[in-house]
Amino acid sequence: MESLIQLIEETPELLLLGSLVLPLFLTLLIVVFGSEAPSPLDEEAEPTHETSVEAPAAEAEAASELADVAEPEPLPEPEPVVAPEPPRPRARLADRLRRTSEALVGQIEGVLGGRTVDNDLLDDLEALLFGADLGVGTAEGLLQAVRKEAAGGDAAAVRAVLRNAICERLATVEGAGDPFATRGTPHVVLVLGVNGSGKTTTIGKLAARFQESGKTVILGAGDTFRAAAIEQLQVWGERVGCEVVASQEGGDPAAVAFDTLKAAKARGRDVAIIDTAGRLQTKEPLMEELKKIHRVIGREVDGAPHEVLLVLDGNTGQNAISQARVFTEATGVTGLVVTKLDGTAKGGVIVGLADELHIPVRFIGVGEAIEDLREFRAQEFVDALFDEGGATG
C-alpha cells in the first residue's frame, strides 16, 4: 500500500488517468448489469399481471391454513321460503254472533235468577226480547210459547223453549238446495239494498264463492252514481279474478246490466252478478229505476234475474223489515242477505224477518272477508246463538 502511495506521488499522471478510467468502468458495469438492479421507481410501479394473480393465490393459501385452525364460519341462515298464505280458518259462528247472543240469551239467567216463570217474570223477559230487536209480533209470539210451555219452569226451561221457537221460525226461511247452483245461461243475480248495507262487499264474496265452486263469473257495475263505487267493484273483480263490465260515472245502470249480460253470453260466463246503487226504499224514482233494470235483464236472458238478493244491514234492526217490504213489492226479492251480524246486538231481527216476511235468507255476513259470507242454516245459527256444546262453523 505504501509503495502504491509512493508511486502516485512520483507519477501524478497515473491519478489523472485513474480518475478518467474509473467512471468509464463504472458506466460499463451499469450498462451491463443495470437493468437487473432494483430501482426505487420500481416499487411504485403498477402491479403487473403476474403479481395480481400471485397475490390471491398467496392469500388463498394463507386462508386455507387459517381454516385448518380456526372455527368454521357458521353457514348463513337460509332465506325463509315464502309459503302461500294458508286459507284462514273460519271463525266460529258463535264468536261472530256473540253480541246478539248475549242480548238474546245471555241475559236469561240474569233475568230469571232463582225465579220461576210467572207474569212478573214474563214482563222482564219481554223487555229482554225487545232489546234483541226481534220485533213486537215475534217477541209476543215467543213469550206466548214460554207462557204455555215453560210455566213454573226455570231458566233452563225458558232457554229450551226459546231455542225451539226461534229455530222453528228460522227453519221456514232456510233456502232450499245449493245456493251456488245455476238456473240460467248465464245465471243472473241482481243485488239491491239501501246505502251502505253491504251490497258490493257481498257481491265480491259471492263471486269468489261461485268461482270456488267451479263457475265462471262476470260482474256488472250497475252502481253508476259514484266513480268510487265502480272502482270498488273493479277491485273485487281483480281480487277474485273475474271480469267487471262498467260504464262511466253517471251512466245508465240498465245499460250496464244489458252490456254485462251481452258480455256474459258472448264469453260463455256461467254467472252474472249485477251491483246497483244504494237507494232508500222511500225514493220512488229510484225504485222505478230498479224496475227498469229488472225488465231489461228479463228481456235479455230467459227467466232472469234468477235471483234478486236484497242486502240488509243487521245493525238497522227493525228498519230492515220495512226495507224488505218495500223492495219486495218493487222488484220481487227472492232472497235476503243479512250482513254485519258480527258487529251488532240486533241480530235478532233475522227472526223477525223470518216471522213476518217469509223470504228465504240465503246468506249472512259475519265480517268483511270472503269466508265471512255464510250460507244461512237455521239449526247452525240457533246453535251459535245459544252456543251450547261448543257449536262450530
Ligand SMILES: Nc1nc2c(ncn2[C@@H]2O[C@H](COP(=O)(O)OP(=O)(O)OP(=O)(O)O)[C@@H](O)[C@H]2O)c(=O)[nH]1
Ligand atoms: N263487519 C262487517 N262489515 C261488513 C259486512 N258486509 C259489509 N261490510 C262493510 O260495510 C261497508 C259497506 O259495504 P259496501 O259493500 O260498500 O256497501 P254497499 O251496500 O255496496 O254501499 P253503497 O254502494 O254505498 O250503497 C264496508 O266497509 C264493508 O266492508 C259484514 O258482514 N260485516
Ligand SMILES: [Mg+2]
Ligand atoms: Mg256498493
